[in-house]
Amino acid sequence: MATQTYERSDSLVSSLYDRLQSIVCAFVLLLCGAIGFAGTLGAAHILTPLAASTITYEIIEPQTPAYSAVAMGESAALTPLSSVFTPQVQYWAPLINAWAIAFQMDPNLIATVIQIESCGDPSVGSSAGAQGLFQVMPFHFAPGEDMLDVQTNAARGLNYLAGGLAKANGHVGLALAGYNGGHGVIDRGWATWPAETQRYYYWGSRIYSEATSGTGSSPTLQEWLTAGGGSLCTRAQATEDQLTQQQAGY
Structure with missing residues (x-):
């Protein structure tokens, strides 16, 4: 149990x-x-x-490249003209400084373009049809304008250069490439550029950089002279001698 x-x-x-x-x-x-x-x-x-x-999202302070204000604006326009440029370009120094103020652009950039394009010869023309001190193509001029008139040539050339600077967001090298090869190259890669535009970028950007560096010399400019620019400057000197004689009443 x-x-x-x-x-x-x-x-x-x-x-x-x-x-x-x-x-x-x-x-x-x-x-x-x-x-x-x-x-x-x-x-x-x-x-x-x-x-x-x-x-x-709200952008409080847009980021712009550091180089964007280097060649443009009131401060850039008051930059002293470098002594690295050849005497044929220095001949136009008073006008270069005046154009710098008018177009709010670094005079050294203006001088760089003159250096490569004509070395200061206002009467030179290219096989492609470019004319004058800034080697401006005819389609940039209004009908009846004198393409070789220095002030007219400068106005058309610098308007185009200023447009390239704006499109390139102030990048001098790209603006110079656009001046040579047309603004369309600014948004394209280096490899797509014509060989002439690639050389132009090389000469122009380096000469400008050396001119604004404060060193007082430009190895790239000397390289350009040796590569063929010297003959252009020889012709420019002859033209400027004639202009000096005409101004003196000879």
């Missing part, structure tokens, strides 16, 4: 333990489910407004 009572007690305890274990497991599962649901609901509450709304 005692043995039978013990067996019933053991069976009852085991049954209660199994039930308790089942209840605990169920409670844990319910708790995990509740936590998971709450987390999902919270995430949905946080993310839904972001997905549904449009995020607006």
